[in-house]
Amino acid sequence: MRMKAAALAAAVGMSIVLAPAAAADPGVDKFGGWNHLVDNRGTSITVWKISDLKPSNDTIPGYPVAGTLWEATAKVRAAKGGVTPIIPDFNARAASGTNYPVLWQAATPASVSGATLQQGDSAWGKLYFDVTGPTPTQVVYNNGVEDLLVWK
Numbered sequence: 001m002r003m004k005a006a007a008l009a010a011a012v013g014m015s016i017v018l019a020p021a022a023a024a025d026p027g028v029d030k031f032g033g034w035n036h037l038v039d040n041r042g043t044s045i046t047v048w049k050i051s052d053l054k055p056s057n058d059t060i061p062g063y064p065v066a067g068t069l070w071e072a073t074a075k076v077r078a079a080k081g082g083v084t085p086i087i088p089d090f091n092a093r094a095a096s097g098t099n100y101p102v103l104w105q106a107a108t109p110a111s112v113s114g115a116t117l118q119q120g121d122s123a124w125g126k127l128y129f130d131v132t133g134p135t136p137t138q139v140v141y142n143n144g145v146e147d148l149l150v151w152k
Contacts, residue, residue, distance in 0.1 A: 026140075026147040031072075035149040036079065037141065044081030050074055050127070050139045050151040053092065060128060063106035067132030070100070072139050075124040078117040085123070087114045089143055092129040092136035100129040100136060 027035040032051040039045075056071035070092055076085045090102040104114070112125030129136065138152035 026150050028150040028152070031139075031151050033151065035141075035151070037148060044083045045079040046083040046085065047077045047079045048074065048141065048149060049076075053136060053139055053151075055131075056126075056128065058108065058110060058126070058128070060103065060106045060108055063103065065130050067130050070129045070131045070136060071126045072129075073124065074112040074127050075122060076112065076117065077122040078119050080119060082116055082118050084116045085112065085114050087112065087127070089141050089148075090127050091140050091142055092131065093138050093140050094134035095137050096134050098133050098136075099140075099142075100131050100133075103128040103130060 027037075029035050031053060032049065034047050034049045037046040037048065051073045053072040054070065056069040058069065058071060060069065072092070074090075076083075087102060087104040090104075091099040092102075093099050106128060108126075108128075110126045112127060113123050115123070117123060127139070138150060140147045140151075141149035
C-alpha cells in the first residue's frame with residue numbers, strides 16, 4: 001500500500017512539473033510588435049517580432065512549393081536565459097482559419113536560424129509558408145494545442 005501511495009505521489013508530482021502552463025489569451029499584437037513567450041518555469045523568455053507577411057519572390061532550392069510561397073520577417077531575442085527558437089510552431093493563417101505551417105525544413109540563408117541564443121542575443125530572418133488556399137492574414141505561434149502568440 002505504501003509503495004502504491006509513493007508511486008501515486010511521484011506521478012502527481014511529475015505531472016505538475018511537466019504540465020504545460022495554463023494559457024490565458026494568447027499574446028496578440030499587430031505585425032511589427034514584440035510578443036513574449038515564457039517557458040513553463042519562467043527560467044527563459046523568448047521575444048518574437050513578426051512583420052511583413054507577403055508573397056515571396058525568393059526561391060527555396062530543392063523544395064517543391066505546391067501553392068504560392070509567402071514570407072514573413074522574424075526577429076527573435078533571448079530576453080531571459082538561453083533560448084532555442086522553436087521555428088516549427090509557426091503558421092500563417094487565413095481569416096477562414098486555414099493554417100499554412102512554416103517551411104522549417106526548407107532552410108535558406110535568408111531563413112531565421114533555430115540555433116540556441118544566449119541571454120541578450122538575437123537573430124533575424126524569414127519564415128516561409130506554402131499557401132495553397134485563402135490568403136493568410138496573420139501569423140500564429142501554436143504549440144500544437146493552442147495559439148500562444150498571434151500577429152495580425
